[in-house]
Amino acid sequence: MKVDGEERDETKMIAAVLAGDRQQFHTLIRPYERSVYVMALSMLRQEADAEDAAQEAFLKAFRNLGKFRADSKFSTWLISIALNEARSRLRQRKNAKLDSLDDTSDDGSPIAPAMLRDWREIPSEALERQEVRLMLHEAVAELPANYREIFLLREVEELSVNESAEALGISTASVKVRLHRARLMLQKKLAPQLKQLNPKRRWSPWS
Amino acid sequence: MVLDCKHVWAHISGFLDGTLDAEELKHVQNHLEHCEICSAILDSTRNILVLTADERVFELPLGFSERLHARLEEEMRSIPPAGSDKDSHH
Numbered sequence: 001m002k003v004d005g006e007e008r009d010e011t012k013m014i015a016a017v018l019a020g021d022r023q024q025f026h027t028l029i030r031p032y033e034r035s036v037y038v039m040a041l042s043m044l045r046q047e048a049d050a051e052d053a054a055q056e057a058f059l060k061a062f063r064n065l066g067k068f069r070a071d072s073k074f075s076t077w078l079i080s081i082a083l084n085e086a087r088s089r090l091r092q093r094k095n096a097k098l099d100s101l102d103d104t105s106d107d108g109s110p111i112a113p114a115m116l117r118d119w120r121e122i123p124s125e126a127l128e129r130q131e132v133r134l135m136l137h138e139a140v141a142e143l144p145a146n147y148r149e150i151f152l153l154r155e156v157e158e159l160s161v162n163e164s165a166e167a168l169g170i171s172t173a174s175v176k177v178r179l180h181r182a183r184l185m186l187q188k189k190l191a192p193q194l195k196q197l198n199p200k201r202r203w204s205p206w207s
Numbered sequence: 208m209v210l211d212c213k214h215v216w217a218h219i220s221g222f223l224d225g226t227l228d229a230e231e232l233k234h235v236q237n238h239l240e241h242c243e244i245c246s247a248i249l250d251s252t253r254n255i256l257v258l259t260a261d262e263r264v265f266e267l268p269l270g271f272s273e274r275l276h277a278r279l280e281e282e283m284r285s286i287p288p289a290g291s292d293k294d295s296h297h
Contacts, residue, residue: 022283026276033272038265047268054271055278062282113216117243119250127263136264155260180220183252186259191251194258 010074017065025062032075035157036082042152043086045141053089057082072166079157080167083149090145111184114191122194132197139189147182154179212238215245219252 008031016024036057041050060081061068068077126132140148153164154175165172215238221227222235239246258264 026279033275034267037267037271041265051268051271051274055275058275058279059282062279063286110213110217113248113252115244116247116251119247119254121250121254122258124258124261127258127261133264136259140259155256156265176220183220183256184216186255187248187252190255194255
C-alpha cells in the first residue's frame with residue numbers, strides 16, 4: 001500500500017480527529033479506501049456486501065480511533081479491522097451456504113504447480129478484458145481463506161511480511177509458508193487458463 | 208547437489224522474493240537453465256503476480272468514495288466526539 005505525495009503526518013491527523021477536528025478523518029482514510037474495499041471484496045465476493053463491510057470497517061475505525069496505538073501503522077490497523085469485519089460476515093453466512101472458504105492447514109504436503117513447457121507472457125493490457133479480470137478474481141476467491149488473506153495483504157495491498165504477520169496475528173514464518181502455497185495454487189489454477197488467451201496457441205493441438 | 212523439480216518448486220517464492228541464500232540461489236538457477244518446465248512455472252507465477260497486483264483487477268465501484276464519506280458524515284454528526292470512550296456508547 002503506497003501513499004504518495006507530500007508528507008502525510010498520520011499521527012498528527014489522528015491526534016486532530018481525536019481532539020475534535022473530525023473532518024481530518026476523511027483525509028486520513030482516503031489513501032486506503034481501495035485497499036479496504038479490495039480486502040472485503042476478495043473475502044465476501046459480492047460487491048454490495050463488500051461495500052457495506054468496507055463502510056462498516058471505516059466507521060469502526062472512526063469510533064475506535066482512540067484505541068489506535070502508534071506502535072503500529074494506521075494502514076495495518078485499518079486493514080485488520082476490515083479483515084475482521086469480512087471474517088465475521090463470512091461466519092454469519094456460513095450456516096446458510098456451503099462454502100469452500102475454510103482455512104487449510106499448512107501441512108507440509110507440497111503443491112504441484114501446473115506443468116507447462118513454455119510461457120508467453122500475458123501483457124497487462126489483457127486486463128482491459130473483463131473476462132481476464134474475472135478469471136483472476138475467481139482464482140483468488142477460490143483460495144482457502146487463510147491463504148487468500150495473506151495473498152491479498154502481500155501481493156495486492158503490498159504490506160511487508162512483518163505488517164502482514166501483525167495484521168493477521170500470525171508468525172512471519174507462517175506468512176512466508178502460506179504466501180508460497182497461495183502463489184503456487186494460483187499458478188496451478190490460472191496458468192492453464194491464461195495460456196489459452198494467447199491467440200496464436202488457442203487452436204493449436206500441439207502446445 | 209542436483210535439485211530436482213520438486214525442490215525447485217519449494218523455492219519459487221524465495222526466488223521471486225530474493226530471499227534465497229547464495230547456495231540455494233545457485234542451485235535453483237542451475238536447474239532453471241536446464242529445465243524448461245520449471246522455467247515456465249517460474250515465469251508464469253511471476254506473470255500472474257504482476258497481473259493480480261495491477262490496479263485494474265480490483266476496482267472500486269462507481270460512487271464508492273462518495274457513499275462512504277456521506278455515511279461517515281452521518282456517523283460523525285450522530286455520535287459524541289471520538290476518543291471520549293466513556294460516553295461514546297449508550
